[in-house]
Amino acid sequence: MAQNPAYNSALSGNPQSATARTYPNGNPALGYNPPGARHTDSAVPLHRKTAVVHDYACEGPAPGNLAFRWTYGSNVAARNRDPRVQVVQYNEDTFVLRQNVCVHWEAPFTYLLFGNAGALLIDTGATANAQAYPLRETVDAILARWCQARGRKSVPLTVALTSGEDAAQNQGLVQFAGRPDTTIVPKPLALMKRFYGLDASWPSGSGRIDLGGRVIGVIPTPGTHRDGVSFHDPYCDFLFTGDLLFPGKINIGNDRDFVASLERLRDFVRQQPVKWLLGGHVEMMFVPGKYYPRFATYKPYERVLEMTPDLIDEALTHAREIQGKDMMLIRPDFVLFNGVSPDQKTRVWPEGVPDINPPRPF
Known part of the structure; x- marks a missing residue:
């Protein structure tokens, strides 16, 4: 969808508007508001005189990212x-x-x-x-x-x-x-x-x-x-x-x-x-x-x-x-x-679950 530089703030967050669905709370004329983004406009500028209010009504899940690896500890x-x-x-x-x-x-x-x-x-x-x-x-x-x-x-x-x-x-x-x-x-x-x-x-x-x-x-x-x-x-x-x-x-x-x-x-x-x-x-x-x-x-x-x-x-x-x-x-x-200990072990491997030995972490 092409960006429209004519931004109407009244449409922001309005679920009945096609513009609102694509740009729920941001100005589509700005480069940091790609299609589907939500609420990115409150990050700039960082010093405001009035509080930013967001619209949390969603037609689908709000975008986000968990594509990373958690820290995993140490042997010692x-x-x-x-x-x-x-x-x-x-x-x-x-x-x-x-x-x-x-x-x-x-x-x-x-x-x-x-x-x-x-x-x-x-x-x-x-x-x-x-x-x-x-x-x-x-x-x-x-x-x-x-x-x-x-x-x-x-x-x-x-x-x-x-x-x-x-x-x-x-x-x-x-x-x-x-x-x-x-x-x-x-x-x-x-x-x-x-x-x-x-x-x-x-x-x-x-x-x-x-x-x-x-x-x-x-x-x-x-x-x-x-x-x-x-x-x-x-x-x-x-x-x-x-x-x-x-x-x-x-x-x-x-x-x-x-x-x-x-x-x-x-x-x-x-x-x-x-x-x-x-x-x-x-x-x-x-x-x-x-x-x-x-x-x-x-x-x-x-x-x-x-x-x-x-x-x-x-x-x-x-x-x-x-x-x-x-x-x-x-x-x-x-x-x-x-009804058993969390340290309980079983010798019977369940049907349908591949029995794969994990690599040794050493």
Whole structure:
């Protein structure tokens, strides 16, 4: 589509306009606004007198990029010199952060989302010590830079957890205690339900976190933890699933709840577009069915973080298969553990999964 130098700002963000679909919030006459881009105009200039307001209504997922490699640790953790928190900017209003695997072997992910009226941090990592794991310092730096680009003095922050029971996702929460203009979703299950308005409906129903034009859905998904929730971002079409479904060893706490939660997510993605599932960890290797053991701090052959929505159906099929049984079940993109140790091993390789030995990382 040829660029039209006659730019009408009234059309920007108007979903009924062909111009808005192609250039949702930018002037098509400018070189940094290619077709399909969103919100690139707020990056220039960096010093503004008025706040930039974005339109988060999308006909499809907002563009972004995760085409990179995560840092993968070292054989000797003490010698690792990678950042304690790796930050990747998916797009202007979406950030993916990961804890260094040499700081904590689970290397959990956290997600920072922005709207016109607030920011949301999903999960807080596995380490409370701010010197070893400077999550708050990193988040504060991103918030400051975002405010500068958007012409704002500050932005309120909400901190929420996919599970308050999951130690790998909640230890960094203490770093945000007492932080100004910050709302922390309470960890106790009863208080968390009340915060989202789910007292009477749990685990049915849904909650919401309004960031100002970008409304994040909250879906109860117990199963690996009693208080598990997933978050849906209709702007990027992401579904943040925490420990419920991720490329790794899924330790089922209650198999009946686990199946019901997967059914809930299956029904949800049939009604709402979802581009990717983004979980709390990566433990699988790039070869099918192989995974790193616990406490490994060197993981050079990891599978990618993002999972496609069809894996919900695959997980549901096999969750039903092992329901009521104490067993381990290996699939190419995840491994289910029901009633057995996460260190359990199996001599029976599943049919249909190629048995490929990964390269030695030495």
